[in-house]
Amino acid sequence: MSPKATPGRVPPGPPRSATFSLLKQLAGDRLTLMSTAASTYGDAVRVAIGPKTLYYFNHPDHAKHILADNGANYRKGIGYVEARRALGDGLLTSDGELWKEQRRTIRPVFQHKRIAGQADTIIEESAKLVTRLKAAGSGGQPINVLDSLTEFTLGVLGRTLLDADLTAFESAGHSFEAVQDQAMFEMETMGLVPKWLPLKGQREFRKARSDLFGIVDRLVQFRKANPVDPPDDVISRLIESTSRESDPRVAATRMRDELITLLLAGHETTASTVGWAMWCVSQNPDVAQKLHEEAVAVLGDRTPVYEDLRNLKYTSMVLEEAMRLYPPVWILTRNAIEADEVGGYHIPAGSDVMVCPYTLHRHPAYWEEPERFNPERFDPDVQHDRPRYAYIPFGAGPRFCVGNHLGMMEAGFVLSMIYRELRMEVVPGHQPKPEPMLSLRMGGGLPMVATEV
């Protein structure tokens, strides 16, 4: 139980004199740094770096308080602020009234019923991916499955949200990567490097951003010329919402920021979820076998339909367990508007606060053998007595992921359809390295050889 709060009571943590070594670790192995801080100092840690003091909380109750119960007291924090320089003010990075308006505009597009209507598109794109894997596998060629998954998720988002074939814009994938790299650079350098410096990354970023602007502008022009009835897709809703802006330049910028953010937030997270799941499955042949058996039993050899999803129970357990060990959004940062009290500790107004799904999902108090991949933990037919906020892959509270149904549906169908027909083996000796960037990237990709079963 939290000790009683007294004003000014601060969590334990490394001394400020450790700044240099902390900075070195921050630039290097951030996951180990977070894990070590939690195991050394406990569920509440104060991290003093130079003039900055960060508060890092690693208890489900703390996560609940910061993200949900008192979520209104927190705006987005470190990383998001810097990523905003690259991504602009989209739903992921914005705050306050603008965020509320954006969320109101976009939320209906992601409602369960509407997303269910997109199942056929997802199934079609999944089938295309399986065909590509088979083609590579027939020649015994390894294929970087992560790239294929990224292409798949971008394809799905384009079709489901924008009614457009984004893969037809050949440069789109590369441009998203460059924008993302810049967002990460901004995070790592805490936004301190001026934008006007003639750095290669900055040049590439500007080129990529203007390429994406061009793509988005074309999609918007097309929709304006070809309105749909009812106008309930993302672009139509944004056209309507931004038309209330008095300055057309502000309207155009909002539209661009919003669409680019949605595509970015949606495609890498889902690709990474499936990628990490496939890696974990490749290390556990019994899980691979069960996945295959479920896919054959539920899907047979027909084209899947939406209703199949609820019967892909084991597939969903595998995905949930993969997101436990490798949560695509590995850290959630916030900045306190007013002073707060978390777990009995005083948090001054303006403080930077962090909740880390990566460490929370491996917290030994809530997870037995936390490092072991074990999908049975998520068996819905078994009563699990762990706190709700010990597992937060989609965040919590007002900023909860809008795309969770879409992401889980994509991941469920594609994983099951792959393992229905293929045995997937990682190239011997390959070990992907978790890279904690904007999302938990799979460093080194995922080269696999597909064999038909």
Ligand code: HEM
């Ligand atoms: C398995 C896949 C996904 C995971 C694990 C995931 C995870 C998350 C998490 C943890 C947050 C909260 C961030 C925070 O509180 O700071 C978030 C927010 C968000 N996600 Fe997802 N996401 C996934 C898929 C998607 C998809 C498919 C889309 C849509 C295209 C999407 C769009 C967004 C947006 C726009 C936000 C910001 C919401 C807001 O602040 O109001 N995500 N996501």
